[in-house]
Amino acid sequence: MEPDAQLVQLCLRGEGPAWEELVRRHTRRVYNLCYRFTGNGAEAEDLSQEVFLRIYRTLASYREAYGGFATWLTSVTRNLLVDHYRRTRRDRITDSLDDALPKLEEKHSATRAPDKLALAGELSRQVQQALSHLSPELREAVILRDLQGLDYREIQVILQVPEGTVKSRINRGRIELARLLEEMGLRPE
Amino acid sequence: MNWTCTQTEERLSDYLDGLLAGEERREFDLHVAACSRCAPLVRQVSGLVGRLRALEPLEVPPQLVPAILDQTLGPRKEKKEGRSGLFGWLRPVWQPRFAMGAVTVMATLLILLQALGVRPSALTASDFNPTNLYRNANRHAHLVYARGAKFVNDLRVVYEIQSRLRLESPPVPASEPEATPPQPNPQQKTERDGKPGRSAIREPLEFAAILIPVPRSLR
Numbered sequence: 273m274e275p276d277a278q279l280v281q282l283c284l285r286g287e288g289p290a291w292e293e294l295v296r297r298h299t300r301r302v303y304n305l306c307y308r309f310t311g312n313g314a315e316a317e318d319l320s321q322e323v324f325l326r327i328y329r330t331l332a333s334y335r336e337a338y339g340g341f342a343t344w345l346t347s348v349t350r351n352l353l354v355d356h357y358r359r360t361r362r363d364r365i366t367d368s369l370d371d372a373l374p375k376l377e378e379k380h381s382a383t384r385a386p387d388k389l390a391l392a393g394e395l396s397r398q399v400q401q402a403l404s405h406l407s408p409e410l411r412e413a414v415i416l417r418d419l420q421g422l423d424y425r426e427i428q429v430i431l432q433v434p435e436g437t438v439k440s441r442i443n444r445g446r447i448e449l450a451r452l453l454e455e456m457g458l459r460p461e
Numbered sequence: 462m463n464w465t466c467t468q469t470e471e472r473l474s475d476y477l478d479g480l481l482a483g484e485e486r487r488e489f490d491l492h493v494a495a496c497s498r499c500a501p502l503v504r505q506v507s508g509l510v511g512r513l514r515a516l517e518p519l520e521v522p523p524q525l526v527p528a529i530l531d532q533t534l535g536p537r538k539e540k541k542e543g544r545s546g547l548f549g550w551l552r553p554v555w556q557p558r559f560a561m562g563a564v565t566v567m568a569t570l571l572i573l574l575q576a577l578g579v580r581p582s583a584l585t586a587s588d589f590n591p592t593n594l595y596r597n598a599n600r601h602a603h604l605v606y607a608r609g610a611k612f613v614n615d616l617r618v619v620y621e622i623q624s625r626l627r628l629e630s631p632p633v634p635a636s637e638p639e640a641t642p643p644q645p646n647p648q649q650k651t652e653r654d655g656k657p658g659r660s661a662i663r664e665p666l667e668f669a670a671i672l673i674p675v676p677r678s679l680r
Contacts, residue, residue, distance in 0.1 A: 301518075304519050321529050393516070424478075440471075443474035446473070
């Protein structure tokens with residue numbers, strides 16, 4: 273398998289198949305990040321498309337110094353997610369009045385039908401509900417660390433914050449998520 | 462050094478991620494083993510991290526990758542080839558405003574082919590021979606001329622007979638046009654349409670039609 277950097281070079285020379293390979297290789301990572309952050313399948317799809325469109329247009333500006341193509345891609349995704357979060361903040365404030373924590377018990381009604389398919393496991397669904405109640409800073413930190421499996425250094429590059437802040441956010445995010453899941457009735461193993 | 466509950470909470474992720482070493486790790490372990498508040502917290506968060514890492518990534522919707530590729534590389538190759546292949550050169554004129562012109566050209570071509578005696582359903586190499594084309598065109602021109610001349614001649618005969626009959630028949634009274642219609646040959650008319658009271662000379666064309674067999678009676 274050719275390394276990402278080589279595929280990027282081929283893409284810049286106008287090789288369509290190289291771009292197709294890059295897209296196929298990384299779509300799952302981008303989609304998962306978008307889905308876990310937004311909790312909505314349709315939004316995650318739209319955002320994933322937007323991410324790859326932006327990557328495609330700015331491919332020439334990619335440098336190895338970013339810490340690898342995957343890190344750069346995740347960074348672009350994260351920035352778009354933050355933009356999207358800010359854009360839709362007003363809608364969410366209205367929604368959140370009807371979506372307080374006690375309603376977490378109504379697991380099935382809270383998730384749209386197509387999303388149920390994606391979140392096949394009960395645990396996956398509960399984690400998604402709990403994540404949606406975390407602040408965006410804590411949410412993205414936990415997703416990047418524990419769901420995407422990135423290390424602290426990569427997360428630091430992506431979030432553009434000091435290492436201490438990264439660690440603190442991951443720690444607080446995990447504790448908060450554990451508390452939320454316990455409230456939802458999920459027992460520790 | 463006295464390890465506190467706040468420290469446990471603050472360094473929990475460092476502990477779980479293996480970033481706590483030596484003395485600190487030992488202090489952490491000692492505190493958690495003895496603290497009834499911190500023990501469940503460590504158990505909970507440790508369990509959560511394990512579960513999160515074990516979660517399978519979500520499946521990507523099947524339409525997502527094609528949608529991304531369409532958006533970035535443009536429509537798929539198959540469609541592109543279909544358009545730019547055989548009829549690609551027609552694209553600049555393949556527009557509604559040229560439709561009327563195209564239809565007119567087609568009609569003209571059809572008429573021309575007809576006139577040249579070429580049958581598109583049974584084309585042969587000899588159809589494109591200029592001599593044959595000229596012969597066919599010449600034949601058609603003469604045929605059309607002969608048919609025209611015959612038609613004019615026929616009309617002339619009809620009108621000639623009509624005008625002679627008009628001279629022979631008595632003038633129609635203005636007061637009772639229906640009662641005594643001028644009928645040069647009532648028997649013939651009745652045979653034709655079975656309406657003896659109808660005027661026979663009011664319409665020249667109809668009269669002419671009646672008169673087609675008349676030359677027999679005039680013989």
